[in-house]
Amino acid sequence: MQISLVRDAIADAARVVVLPAGVGKLQCLGFTPDSIVTPVFFVGEVDITFDKTMGRGTDELMVTCRVLASRADDRSGQRILDALLSGAGESSLKQALEVARGGPGELALGGLADDLHLERVAGYRWYEHAGASYIGAELAVKVIGDGRT
Template sequence: MQISAVRDAIAAAARTVVLPAGIGKLVCTGYVPDAVTTPCFFVGEVEVNFDRAMGRRLDELLFTCRVLAGRADDRSSQRIVDALLSGAGPASLKAAFEAARGAPGEMALGGLADDLHLQRVQGYRWYEHAGASYVGAELVIKVIGDGST
């Protein structure tokens, strides 16, 4: 798997969420941005576990992604994050990533990986990014695929 392509595909999947009226669109990027325009989703750190199967047939990537919302109003910002972290609904990142898995028997992320799974949400708290504070959370996404490509 090519890490850069997978990062971009994860961001593209997150871009499909629909936030409640009046909030605007979720800004999504496959990389940590210099500046944040909220609400924002980005792919941060990656851990690589090579050779999960013989012959370079399976590598595992663990991406730590972040979702950040502004702090103009603490309650409304947390509600935006809550909607994004919900297990279902038009704003659900979980639902967006489930859709990116493809139909049974299809490759995930448009053919870039065998499968992906949003494993957990962690660190729901205030984050500092480029000198500003945002409420947000981390999402850990596991992606598996051919290690020889």
């Protein structure tokens, strides 16, 4: 798998979420930015397990993504985050990533991977990024694909 392409494709998949009225758009990035405009979703760390099958057949990526919302108003920031972390609905990152899996028999992320799965959300807490604090969470996304590409 080409990691940079996978990172960008995950961000592209998240871009389809629709935030509550008056909030604006979710900024989605396939990299960890120096500075941010909230709300933001970005792909952070990538852990790689090579050779899940023999002959370089399959590699597994565990991708840590973060979603951060403004703390200017604690309640509204947490409501935005709640909508993004819900299991379904037009604001759901889970639902957006499920669409990126493709249909039965299709490859995920537009052909870049065999499959992906948002496994869990953790760390619903305050995060510091570039010297400022934000309410946020981490999303663990497992991506499996061809180790020979």
